[in-house]
Amino acid sequence: MQNDDDGHGRNLPxxxxxxxxxxTRMGEAFPGHRYPKEVKHYYAREAASMDADEALYHPKxxxxxxxxLVPVTETVRWDDLVELxxxxxxxxxxxxxxxxxxxxxxxxxxxxxxxxxxYWTPSTSERGPDPISLDLTRVRQEQESVVVRHLADGLSxxxxxxxxxxxxxGGKVSPADIAEENERHVGSVRRxxxxxxxxxxxxxxxxxxxxxxxxxMVHDAVQDAKEATRKAAETTxxxxxxxxxxxxxxxAEWVAWCNKHGVDIRNRADALEIDLGDMGSVSWSGxxxxxxxxxxxxxxxxxxxxxxxxxxxxxxxxxxxxxHDDGATSMRAFKLLG
Numbered sequence: 071m072q073n074d075d076d077g078h079g080r081n082l083p084x085x086x087x088x089x090x091x092x093x094t095r096m097g098e099a100f101p102g103h104r105y106p107k108e109v110k111h112y113y114a115r116e117a118a119s120m121d122a123d124e125a126l127y128h129p130k131x132x133x134x135x136x137x138x139l140v141p142v143t144e145t146v147r148w149d150d151l152v153e154l155x156x157x158x159x160x161x162x163x164x165x166x167x168x169x170x171x172x173x174x175x176x177x178x179x180x181x182x183x184x185x186x187x188x189y190w191t192p193s194t195s196e197r198g199p200d201p202i203s204l205d206l207t208r209v210r211q212e213q214e215s216v217v218v219r220h221l222a223d224g225l226s227x228x229x230x231x232x233x234x235x236x237x238x239x240g241g242k243v244s245p246a247d248i249a250e251e252n253e254r255h256v257g258s259v260r261r262x263x264x265x266x267x268x269x270x271x272x273x274x275x276x277x278x279x280x281x282x283x284x285x286x287m288v289h290d291a292v293q294d295a296k297e298a299t300r301k302a303a304e305t306t307x308x309x310x311x312x313x314x315x316x317x318x319x320x321x322a323e324w325v326a327w328c329n330k331h332g333v334d335i336r337n338r339a340d341a342l343e344i345d346l347g348d349m350g351s352v353s354w355s356g357x358x359x360x361x362x363x364x365x366x367x368x369x370x371x372x373x374x375x376x377x378x379x380x381x382x383x384x385x386x387x388x389x390x391x392x393x394h395d396d397g398a399t400s401m402r403a404f405k406l407l408g
Contacts, residue, residue: 106139133161160199167201228262242276342388
């Protein structure tokens with residue numbers, strides 16, 4: 071949760087930011103930790119109207135046990151309090167250290183820290199837990215690897231439908247809800263979810279994607295799949311349409327190729343215009359290190375154009391346009407054809 075406005079509508083960046091991690095995610099980010107927690111950065115309610123020399127003007131960082139995520143069978147007992155306290159201290163110290171704040175004992179009462187006078191008396195200890203180096207990039211890369219591996223291995227229709235429902239819903243749903251929405255047997259949905267344990271979090275009859283980052287990548291994959299399906303349908307429809315009109319197979323192939331690659335042809339009376347769309351990192355000459363080569367694409371288009379029985383001279387005189395990371399470029403086709 072992120073809220074940068076206080077109760078009076080005044081903007082104060084970091085006014086109330088919280089993140090909640092269950093036991094599994096806590097162990098991923100803080101190796102060795104086993105309790106679910108909430109980490110919070112916040113300001114006093116009236117901080118925006120206070121002067122900098124007032125103790126409550128400054129932000130605070132805290133960590134607390136997230137009791138709602140502790141299973142009933144794993145209640146924190148009295149004998150566990152020492153370990154819990156160590157984890158909470160280490161969580162706060164690690165977050166501060168990761169932000170570049172010196173948390174060595176000699177600096178706890180000064181430097182970036184503000185004494186709270188009557189509200190809080192800072193204390194230091196050489197025996198406190200050392201901060202953990204938070205390698206959140208590693209966690210993101212591991213999650214990305216999991217998503218890519220599942221997508222590369224191929225997902226069943228039921229798995230795709232389940233992921234689509236989870237992405238669309240944005241929260242926790244039950245397997246029964248997924249089954250009902252997609253007209254599947256709930257047993258099939260449960261089997262599909264079990265096969266994606268690294269992607270989804272299943273507990274207490276509910277299921278959700280394992281993290282916001284995983285949700286982002288899955289959302290993009292679902293949207294790409296939808297777009298690919300849409301383009302395939304359009305390509306098929308236009309190919310059928312051209313065939314029904316008695317157009318040659320070569321012309322049908324030209325139409326299908328243009329639709330597949332997002333090439334827009336404006337066949338005006340005075341001149342031909344060819345819009346290649348977004349070509350990514352492309353120099354003005356069309357030379358790139360990746361597969362999106364302007365010159366290659368134009369030459370392929372020219373070959374299909376000729377095979378379809380169209381005037382090659384008209385194509386050579388055409389204006390070719392494309393977008394790229396540095397803006398947009400246009401050039402006569404004959405310069406790209408060589």
